Amino acid sequence: MEEWFEESFRELRRELRRLLREVEQVFEPIVDAESGEVEPLYEVVDVGDRILVRVDLPKVSKEAVEVSIVGRRLVVRAAMREPLRLCDVPYYARCEVTGYKLELELPPDVDAEGAQASFRSGYLEVTLPRRNSYRVRVE
Amino acid sequence: MKDWTVYELRDVPRADYLIVGMPDAGLVGLIASTYLIKMLNADMVAYLDSRHLPPVILYHDARPYPVMRVHRFSFENKDALLLVSEVAIEVRGMHSLARLVVEWGLSKGVERLLLLGGVPTPQRLKLEKPAVFGAGVTKDDAELIEKSGFNLFKEGFVSGPYALILKECYKWAARCVALLAESFLNYPDPGAAAAVLTALDPLLGLKVSVEPLLEQEEEIRARLRETMRRTMEAMREAGKAYEFAVPAMYM
Numbered sequence: 001m002e003e004w005f006e007e008s009f010r011e012l013r014r015e016l017r018r019l020l021r022e023v024e025q026v027f028e029p030i031v032d033a034e035s036g037e038v039e040p041l042y043e044v045v046d047v048g049d050r051i052l053v054r055v056d057l058p059k060v061s062k063e064a065v066e067v068s069i070v071g072r073r074l075v076v077r078a079a080m081r082e083p084l085r086l087c088d089v090p091y092y093a094r095c096e097v098t099g100y101k102l103e104l105e106l107p108p109d110v111d112a113e114g115a116q117a118s119f120r121s122g123y124l125e126v127t128l129p130r131r132n133s134y135r136v137r138v139e
Numbered sequence: 140m141k142d143w144t145v146y147e148l149r150d151v152p153r154a155d156y157l158i159v160g161m162p163d164a165g166l167v168g169l170i171a172s173t174y175l176i177k178m179l180n181a182d183m184v185a186y187l188d189s190r191h192l193p194p195v196i197l198y199h200d201a202r203p204y205p206v207m208r209v210h211r212f213s214f215e216n217k218d219a220l221l222l223v224s225e226v227a228i229e230v231r232g233m234h235s236l237a238r239l240v241v242e243w244g245l246s247k248g249v250e251r252l253l254l255l256g257g258v259p260t261p262q263r264l265k266l267e268k269p270a271v272f273g274a275g276v277t278k279d280d281a282e283l284i285e286k287s288g289f290n291l292f293k294e295g296f297v298s299g300p301y302a303l304i305l306k307e308c309y310k311w312a313a314r315c316v317a318l319l320a321e322s323f324l325n326y327p328d329p330g331a332a333a334a335v336l337t338a339l340d341p342l343l344g345l346k347v348s349v350e351p352l353l354e355q356e357e358e359i360r361a362r363l364r365e366t367m368r369r370t371m372e373a374m375r376e377a378g379k380a381y382e383f384a385v386p387a388m389y390m
Contacts, residue, residue, distance in 0.1 A: 030365060038364065040364070041325060041326050041364055041367055041368065043325060056326040056360060056364075058356075058357035058358070058360035058361040059357045059358065059360075059361050080361070084358075084361050084362065086362070097361070120264065121264070122357055122360065123264055123326075125264075
């Protein structure tokens with residue numbers, strides 16, 4: 001009986017989490033109606049002495065990629081070579097997707113001046129070294 | 140109410156293969172199977188429905204389409220059924236889906252199931268041509284994979300709906316090969332989908348030109364951004380991270 005109760009409770013929690021996520025996703029604006037920008041797919045990888053931010057930017061040329069660090073925020077903007085036309089999908093019918101915008105809060109120990117970026121086949125990688133990174137000698 | 144039901148739009152005759160394309164790592168299965176349907180003009184012959192699917196219906200060319208469909212096509216005197224899902228399946232519905240897919244496939248007399256997908260690799264960006272791994276169930280499957288010139292998936296975990304289909308085939312001793320191309324985990328990967336499609340030639344004798352797919356690569360990546368985002372959620376729940384673990388048996 002107790003086991004059944006616990007399992008039901010776990011199930012209820014799982015369902016609540018799922019519903020909450022769905023609600024969050026449904027109401028999150030996907031495209032900025034003013035600028036036509038969408039948030040690109042991205043990942044942040046912490047490799048100890050540096051942080052890698054990888055961003056998927058299809059339909060973008062290297063020259064159109066702008067990477068800046070404003071205070072503690074990393075901002076990536078990129079205009080597409082030509083807009084993404086999705087006119088038959090009602091959500092996108094009245095606005096073209098013209099580019100990407102990503103804003104990320106960075107950890108406080110990131111060395112903005114040492115940041116580097118590379119762009120290949122529509123993928124951007126920004127490398128952000130950490131300021132207080134020391135190599136410890138292993139004996 | 141049954142967990143999953145197959146609705147046959149007309150009598151679906153026996154087939155030689157059941158090919159499956161589900162949204163997973165890099166959306167490889169979804170991209171590859173959608174491309175096959177378009178290129179081969181494969182008719183929809185059945186669809187699957189379940190309370191485990193989100194409450195959605197798809198419209199394409201002003202016509203309603205179920206999100207999980209079975210298409211049929213023929214090649215080189217062979218017939219194939221192709222199951223494609225436009226949406227990721229929630230974990231709670233995966234077990235019963237895998238059971239149904241295998242039972243239904245075997246009831247149609249298929250000699251082998253083929254699962255099209257991706258195996259994530261952190262080096263994907265550096266790879267011009269992703270390698271294809273074959274995870275088989277029976278001895279026959281392993282022989283076919285090696286004969287076809289692919290890497291045999293020797294060590295590691297497979298997770299998600301394909302893991303359960305492989306497990307179900309294992310129970311039935313049914314032939315099944317998961318064709319997994321090295322791919323991105325969280326970005327749509329048409330390049331990996333092209334690698335999987337190319338592998339169908341040595342494996343089944345099914346030749347598919349992938350040039351148009353590669354030409355549209357960036358367009359597809361841009362269009363499938365939201366689908367990828369939603370699939371990531373399902374992958375997290377399905378224990379995708381297991382695929383990065385090394386099994387204890389590998390010692």
